[in-house]
Amino acid sequence: MNRQALVIDDEPDILELLTMTLSGMSIDCVTAENVAQATQALKQQSFDLCFTDMRLPDGNGLDIVRLIQKSYPNCPVAVITAHGNVDLAVEALKSGAFDFVSKPLKLKVLRDLVNSALNLSPLKTENKERRSRDKLLGDTDVIRSLRSKISKLARSQAPVYITGESGTGKELVARLIHELGSRSAQSFVPINCGAIPAELVESEFFGHKKGAFTGAVSDKQGLFQAANGGTLFLDEVADLPLMMQVKLLRAIQEKAIRPVGGNEEMSVDVRILSATHKNLAECVKQGHFREDLFYRLNVIELFVPPLRQRQADIPMLVDHILSHLATKNGENKPGIETAAIEALCAYAFPGNVRELENILERAMTWSEGNLIQKDDLMLPATTVADNAVFNVDLPQLSGETDLESHLEDQERQLIVDALESTRWNKTAAAKKLGISFRSLRYKLKKLALEE
Known part of the structure; x- marks a missing residue:
């Protein structure tokens, strides 16, 4: 049996073009010219896909989008907008539309949209969501809510702006949105916008032709082409040069490069x-980022909570990270004493999950007898007051100092203090630090403190 589509438009030419295109894809069409006819059709049968014009004689496409979202959530709906009417398209996406197409309709864009929409399956998505719990670990309310939002966003093509502190796992969230969605069989292409030299950004994004500039000895595919059919993740998008922001906006709006x-x-x-x-x-x-691009990217905002707002998830995260580190290093998974877990649960984690990973990796080096104790964690003397408010005197990190180097500085200072207090007697310093002489020698070499 062919798939079923509902096409809503009061222009005969648009109805004819859509029905011919969909019929060529083995999709049967039911047509409606207004909201009333569309509502009646939705009551009479189920549909795999819906197209609706934004301007209808007795209402608008947003009415259809909201109705389908409320009563027929498994039916993806795409809206048809006038060329350049981005504001209406964005409003439709926020209301729950799967995607939008602009007049005049381009057949390739139309077919790509249809294929993406039909790749969505409630059962498949449910199974993938179940597996995603193994990737986005946690059982707190904030993480359950985040997983639920990810599942809903995966059923859309709307641009998503992911916010959160450094180390919270924003790229992991982006990957899950991709993996749970209709594009999961295609590429997920992440790019750190701040890591590309300004003069190479356009070439990296859009590719170049042979001879386009000095050094362009052959044609090169850009990141948009590499992600074609899939998802492009723009990490640290605030670092894009202003000139590139203009070109990115056009590429997003025109769906062409x-x-x-x-x-x-x-x-x-x-x-x-x-x-x-x-x-x-x-x-x-401050004038560092274009307002029009901001609103085009920030159609839907998704906040990833800091680790301090989900302390109850820490034991589960610790167990998972230790298993991963042991496998990576070819070692037996270490145990961890209760006092160490309690210390981690009371710590503020300004560096979030990434800092937890660093702390545990360091603790595995310090630990003896395959058991991580509280002192092996080497946590700063700070505690969490509650889930939202902290009274923590944290050192200020410059923009050029990453978390790992900061933690190494802390570790280096602790070792130097122990050595100075024992007049550089390494055996005595190791005992003072509560580690083996072998571990101290390893650390001295790693931190360039070896005499």
């Missing part, structure tokens, strides 16, 4: 997910 040195545009079908630890709205106010 032009390689550097090329004469023709090429259609691309990518879903855009973005993230940054910066306050992007503040970047807009």
Whole structure:
């Protein structure tokens, strides 16, 4: 039996184009010219897909989107907008539309959208969501809520702006949105926007033609082409140069790119997910980020909570991280004493899950007898007051200092203090630090403290 589509538009030419295109894809169409006819059709049968124009004689496409979201949530609905009417498209996406197409309709864009929509299956998504619990670990309310939002966002093509502190797992969240969605069989392409030299950004994003500039000895595919049919994740998007922001906005709106040195545009079908630890709205106010691009990326905002807001998940995370580290290092998984777990649960974790991973990796080196004790963690003397408010005197890190190097500095200082207090007697210093002489020698070499 063929798939069923509901097509809603009061323009005969659009109805004919859509029904012919869908019929060529073995999809049977039911047509409606207004909201009333569409509502009646939805009551009479179920549909695998719906297209609706935004302007209808007795209402608008948003009415259809909201009705389907409320009463027929398993039916993806795409809206048809006038060319350049991005505001209405964004409003439709926020209301729950799967995607949008602009007039005049491009057949390739239309077919790509249909294929993505039909790849969605409630059962498949449910199974994938169950497996995602193994990746986004936690049983607290905030993590359950996050997983639920991820599942809903996976059924859309709307751009998602992922916010949260450094180390919370924003790329992991982006990957899950991709893996649970209709694009999971295609590529997930992450890019750190702050890591590309300004003069190479356009070429990295859109590719280039041979001879486009000095050093362009052959054609090169860009990241948009690499992600075609899949998802492009723009990490640290706030670091994009302003000139590139203009070109990115156009690529997103037109769903087309032009390689550097090329004469023709090429259609691309990518879903855009973005993230940054910066306050992007503040970047807009300061003139560092284009407001129109901000609203195009920030169609839906998804907040990833810091670790301190889900302390009850820490024991589960510790167990998982230790298993991973032991496997990676070819070692037996160490145990961890109760006092150490309690200390971790009371710590503020300014570096979030990434800091927890670093602390545990360091503790495995310090530990003796395959058991991690509280002192092996080497935590700063700070505690959490509650789940939201802290009275913590944390050192200020410069933008050029990452968490790992900061932790190494702390470790180095502790070792130097112990050595100085024992007049550089390494055996006595190791005893004072509560580690073996072998572990101390390893640390001295790693931290460049060896005499």
